[in-house]
Amino acid sequence: SRPPPVVGRGPMINPPNRFAPLHVEADPDWEGEETPAPRTQFFEDASESLLNANDSPDIDYTYGLNCYRGCEHGCAYCFARPYHEYLGWSSGLEFETKILVKTRGPALLRQELLSPRWKPEPIAMSGATDCYQPAEKRFRLTRACLEVCAELRQPIFIITKNALVTRYIDVLAPLARHDCTAVYLSITTLDSDLAGRLEPRAARPAARLRAIRELTAAGIPVGVMVAPVIPGLTDHELPAILDAAADAAASRAGYILLRLPHAVKDVFERFLDDHCASRKARVLDRLRALHGGELYASDWGQRMKGTGIFAEQLRRMFEVAARRAGLNQRSFTLSTAHFRRPGEQLALF
Helix, strand or coil: CCCCCCCCCCCCCCCCCCCCCCCCCCCCCCCCCCCCCCCCEEEECCCCCCCEECCCCCCCCCEECCCEECCCCCCCCCCCHHHHHHHCCCCCHHHHHEEEECCCHHHHHHHHHHCCCCCCCCEEECCCCCCCCCHHHHHCHHHHHHHHHHHHCCCEEEEECCHHHHHHHHHHHHHHHCCCEEEEEECCCCCHHHHHHHCCCCCCHHHHHHHHHHHHHCCCCEEEEEEEECCCCCHHHHHHHHHHHHHCCCCEEEEEECCCCCCHHHHHHHHHHHHCHHHHHHHHHHHHHHCCCCCCCCCCCCCCCCCCHHHHHHHHHHHHHHHHHCCCCCCCCCCCCCCCCCCCCHHHC
């Protein structure tokens, strides 16, 4: 037996931590009281830096930042889940219920940007967990980081699946006037019911499309990321998502194939068992076809697009749909020309 899905949570499992020698599981035959729905816990993160560098050749930015580790959105497919294993927790339910909060994040960001060692270049917020997850309503650390960027005119682009981003238009609009920001809304499906099961605490698709309209109306460059594309489940929606984003006044678009590193495979398979059992075999077979017979391949340049005939079909479908929708006609080029540190102008005299 297994516990039933809990509304507002991802798959109810905690797969083994690949770094831990022991793994404890509940007794499936236990007939005592039901386990209560898990509550989110917040822990202070004592990190001494905020900017994270990466050298991945298939990612077009060097530095990313996020004030949260773990994510309450509970997306069954989230490739960031295995990072929680480095903390001694699991990629499953603990990833979405044990959230580390970098309360010093804005101060650390200011310190790093003011350092003479910082050579201005665009920063991504965020490359892993969502900077506008529900915890942001309570801690407002993403807003504080944006205020630092606005003061210094530090270019920063945002990737999120939460309409909460529109609450910060007052900070983003001044950045946009100096070509210092752009926002990408991630949309996986237009099916609100499927989204509610797949991404339980994220904004629903209609809210994300409204966010695109509001941000664009405020003069902020906005794109859509069809991410992840789930073969056999959501891939057929790609043209419709691009059309809806274009109707909402998005300018650019991209897509990323479903990624299932490490224990994310277990979490996603449990999601399929709970919610899409009739499609499970089709989804997993198509994934294997895209990754050389495996559910996931980590090769640079292939992990996010796949290989083979199905990958080529997906690429062509995206290109045709994006062109038909009028997307990707102009680029989002963020500028470092307006970056300023307090007192630098006085140094001229």
